[in-house]
Amino acid sequence: MYFSSWQQALQMQGHGMYVWPAYLIGIGILVVFTWVLRSRTRDALRKLQRQVEPSDQVETSDSGA
Amino acid sequence: MSIPLLTVNQVSCLIEETPLFKPIDFVLQSGVLLHLQGANGIGKTSLLRVLIGLSSHYQGAIKWHTPLYLSTVYLGHLAGFHALLSAQENLRYFAAIHGRALTVGDIEHILRHVQLWQYAEDPLGQLSAGQKQRFKIAQLLSMQRTVWMMDEPFTSLDQTTCLWLEQQMKEHVQQGGAIVFTSHQAFAEADTHYQALTLVAA
């Protein structure tokens, strides 16, 4: 490792206050975007499931009869 | 003596790949007044637009036996004229769009025929609905085309203008022209030229 301590890595000789926020914001954006895409996918799946479900119920009632 | 102008084979309009109505067949011949009937939203307007190539959402085969852009004239439910310009200017421009240069004499003749000559200089937007409809007929006449394609020509017309319009249409087919029009009203006097085609939901 180039830095001798975590403290130093955080400070980066005064440049840490530019480097770390930039990385944090950047990674934050990417994480939030991942989360948004996944939750939208989940919603779409749930909606599809609701479309499929009625026929599902018909099947179970058939087997019950 | 009738000449085939258009052959339509198993045509239906599509919305997202589902046909709107049961596929239709017909041959349009000169001297025919073809009335496209059917419930609201069945696709009469869409069919008309498909026939003249304004829309490509259809299945089946459409074959024009005459050059489409030189033998037909189309008036949709949109006016096709600018409300701020006078009848004269609009007529001149409309004919120019379709490649015909109208002389002053031509314009006077046509506007007199549809009884609009006295309003020739007024902005079209100031005329009444019936007068605007008469101007549409002037647009059709100005082109001297064989086939008229008309979308709902009878809407918002009073009795007299309706009869006058029917008269104009009949004259056109008697002179060897052909008309395809959509309307959910019945045509008052069905004669030998008249044919009706009803679209049925698919």
Add this chain to the structure above:
Amino acid sequence: MTILMTLRHLFWLALRREGLLVVQKSSQALQPLLFLTLIMALFPLAISPDQKILATIAAGVIWIAVLLASYLASDAFFAEDWQSGVIEQWRYSPYPLAWWVQIKIVAHWMLYGVSITLMAPLLALLLALPWSQVPILMLTLFIGSGIIAYSNALAAALTLRARSAAVLVLLIALPMQIPVVIFAMAAINLQASGESILAPLAFLGGLWLFSAALLPLAIAMALQIMMTA
């Protein structure tokens, strides 16, 4: 059978129609020019009435104001013809749709481009632009407004069916107009410092040719999409 009109005859006829329309709605049509003049009055008030300061920013300010004024009415560029079904008739005409688009844009350019160019000396006077720079300002405005007309028309065509078109037009057209502003201002600045203005003017002319040749096709395609899709 039917003999089609010659393109030249057609062109003059269509041009005449656009001109008549401008006369008919003259109060509306004059708004961009009025807007332009009003903006000019704001700069000395906001920045400084000092002639020296004004002279350095004058050309840029005029150019920006011309751009902004061009957006004013541009979301309505095709709207009336669209709503009245005239564009539908263009599509149904024996001439290609791109040709009608071209005529409409050229007509617009001849009316607005020329009037803005003619207004330039007056605007220059208000902002104390040195007289030696006025001819080159007029030249860049004339060519530039031609290019602007094409990109604005594309934005107008693409937003015909959009819900809130006004800002969208700006968002679409502005990036396309960045090169125009750069080359126009470069020509003015280079001339002021006594250098050769050949390069920026050549780029500007090239850009105009490029737009005039290709954009009507893209605009026609956009209109077609709006009509059929």
Add this chain to the structure above:
Amino acid sequence: MATNDANKNWRVVFKRWFHQWASPRFFFEKTASWLPFLSGMAIVLLGIGWGWGLFWAPPDYQQGNSFRLIYLHVPAASVALSIYALMAMFSLVSLVWKIKLADTWAQSCVMSGVLFTFIALMTGAFWGKPTWGTWWQWDARLTSMLVLEFLFIGVMVLRTAIEGREAANKAAALLAVVGIVNLPIIKFSVNWWNTLHQGATFKLTEKPPMPAEMWVPLLIALLGIYFLFAAFWLLETRLLILQREGKSQWLQRWMMTRYCIDNKDKDKF
């Protein structure tokens, strides 16, 4: 004759291959298992690249430690440009060959493009402060990047503003294609303008050759971010297929089998 036949064969094979991939069903079923691989690669490569770059790589002799922003800035900028090119290519395919799925492909580029361009701009600003002493400099690269962001936003907003999905998609595709023609012109004019004014002379990446400890992590991070974009793109494309093909039977059947088999983690995708 033989070469002609081979040529024809090759074309037939390519055409079949292309049409297969253009079918939403084939695409959806084929790519079902790709996502873990793409996202896994992205996380591993970015972890290595950024970890190395932030903690082990030596600082730049001129810029010091703020140079470490390069491992986010350059990959983001590079992938953003690639995304625009890709989006325009898909748009062109969808306009010319009227392939619906290509339009979905193009659409799933847009949001990633907006975000990666934003990250490039944001890191550029954070980098600019310690090196130029200002958050924003009208440097040719940053200006071009800003224009790229406008182009992306234009495509994104146009699609949501137009009523009627087909018209919206086609209009956005056309704008993307026009944009890609415009982009080199804009880039050229901005560069030309920049040399004319000679304001910012400091170049961010053009430097004497970097030592390997510097550029190897950059390369790894670059690769990682392309994998990340691929994962985003695939996830969004599959999401759009789910939304658009909701009425088609194959998708409903797919949903039914999924629902029956693993009811317990039905939210897993």
